[in-house]
Amino acid sequence: MATRVRPGSKRCAVIGGSGFLGRHLVEKLLDRGYSVSLFDIRQSYELPGVTFHQGDLCDKQALLSALKDVSLVFHCASPAPSSDDRLLFERVNIQGTQTVIQACLDAGVQKLVLTSSASVVFEGTDVKNGKEDLPYAKKPIDYYTQTKIEQEKLVLEACNKPKGFLTVAIRPHGIFGPRDPQLVPTLVDAARRGKMKFIIGDGTNLVDFTYVENVVHGHILAAEHLRADSPICGKPYHITNDEPIRFWDFMSEVLVGLGYAAPRFHLPYTLVYGLALLLWLLTWILHPFMSFKPTFTPMRVALAGTYHYYSCERAKEHLGYKPVVSLKEGIARTVASYPHLRRGA
C-alpha cells in the first residue's frame, strides 16, 4: 500500500477529463484552486494547471502514474451510449472500474467520486420524482445502462472507512450544455434530415435535463463533503436542474433557438416503439452485410415518450446542493454555443 496523500491536498485526478462533462469539471476545479491530473484515452485540449496522462483506464500501471500524489479522484469516463458495443461497455465500465478502484487503493487515494446515471433505475416506464431508494432496474434499457448499474455498485461497495477510502456516486440525468457531442448534435442531425416533425405520444411527459455546470457543482460538493463522519459515504445522489420539463418542450426550445421548426404532429407511443424495435431487429440481422445507425432506437423512443424525472432532495439535504444555472439560462447558453449547428449555417 502506498503512503496516503496529505488529506485536504488540492491535487485531484479526473478520469475521462477530455470528455464533455470531464472538461467542464476540470475547468471548474482549476477555478477553485485545484491542480488536476487528467487521465483519458485521448487528449482534446491543454490548460495550465492540468497534467495530461494518456491511457486506457483498464491499464492499472498507466492509471498509477496519473494518481501519484492525488488524494481525490473523479471517474467520469465511459464509452458513449451510442457506441452500442456490449463488450466495450463491460470491459471499460465494469472491469475498468474495478481497475480504477484497485489503482486508487494502491496509490493511497482517499476519495473517489463516480459519475453514474439516474437511468440506473429506469426500465422504460414512467419514473416520477424518483428517489435514490428506488431499486436498480431489473431490465435496464440497454447494455450501457446495465454496465452503469454494475459500475455504481462496485464503487459504492468499495467505500471502506477503516481503510480510509471513501466513495460516493453522482447520478445526473440528460446532461446538456456547450460542447456536448450527443444531445444537441443528434437533435439537429434529425431535424436536418426532416425527422423532427413528430411528437411521440401526447407530449406531456416530464423529463429532467441538467445543465452541465449544475452536474459539475454536484460533483464538487460531493467531493468536498466526503468525510468519514458524513452521511454521504457509499451513497448515490441524483443531481438534476430540479425543473422537470416536458421532453418535447425542451426539444422544441433548442430546435427553435437554432432556427428549426418545432415538432407538431403526434404519433402513438406504442406504434413508434414497435417500429423502432423492428428497425433495431433488422439492423441486428443485417449487421454482417451493412452498417446502419437508426435515429429512433427503442432506447431513445422510451426516453422521448415516458416520464423520467428524479428528486434531488437528498443532495439538497446532505450536500447543500442547489442548481447554479436555471434551465432557461442553460438552454440560452447552449443554443448560443452552437453557431455552426444553426439552420442554414
Ligand SMILES: NC(=O)C1=CN([C@@H]2O[C@H](COP(=O)(O)OP(=O)(O)OC[C@H]3O[C@@H](n4cnc5c(N)ncnc54)[C@H](OP(=O)(O)O)[C@@H]3O)[C@@H](O)[C@H]2O)C=CC1
Ligand atoms: N451525457 C449524459 O447525458 C450523461 C452522462 N452520464 C455519465 O457521465 C460521464 C461523462 O459523460 P460524457 O461527458 O457525456 O461522455 P464523453 O464521451 O464526452 O466523455 C467520456 C470520456 O471518457 C473517455 N474514455 C472512454 N473510454 C475510456 C477508457 N477506456 N479509458 C480512458 N478514457 C476513456 C472518452 O474518450 P472517447 O471519446 O475517445 O471514447 C471521453 O473522453 C459518463 O460516465 C456517462 O456515463 C450520466 C448521465 C447522463
Ligand SMILES: CC(C)CCC[C@@H](C)[C@H]1CC[C@H]2C3=C(CC[C@]12C)[C@@]1(C)CCC(=O)C[C@@H]1CC3
Ligand atoms: C431524435 C430525438 C427523438 C432525440 C434526440 C435527443 C437524444 C439524443 C437525447 C434525449 C435524452 C438523452 C439522454 C441520453 C443521451 C441523449 C438523449 C437520448 C442518455 C442516454 C445519456 C447517458 C445516460 O446516462 C442517460 C441519458 C438519458 C437522456
